[in-house]
Ligand code: SF4
């Protein structure tokens with residue numbers, strides 16, 4: 001998989017900030033990217049496919065997230081928090 005550049009990560013961060021502005025069920029899902037090991041477990045359990053993992057960057061589309069918290073329980077390192 002291609003490495004994501006710093007610029008691309010900045011753009012993705014901007015996109016996530018924009019998505020956070022969209023009213024959804026789960027604005028409380030927060031990912032600690034320092035702790036994330038990019039295993040993809042959260043992506044696998046997310047039924048509406050609201051989580052995107054691009055190389056080392058993981059983000060949640062809060063516009064389609066249902067707030068089920070399955071990703072919180074699936075993360076092996078506790079990097080996802082439901083607030
Ligand atoms: S709370 Fe549920 S729907 Fe939202 S990102 Fe996590 S697994 Fe997906």
Ligand code: SF4
Nearest residue numbers: 036037039040042075
């Ligand atoms: S399950 Fe946790 S460690 Fe794995 S990609 Fe998702 S947030 Fe990162």
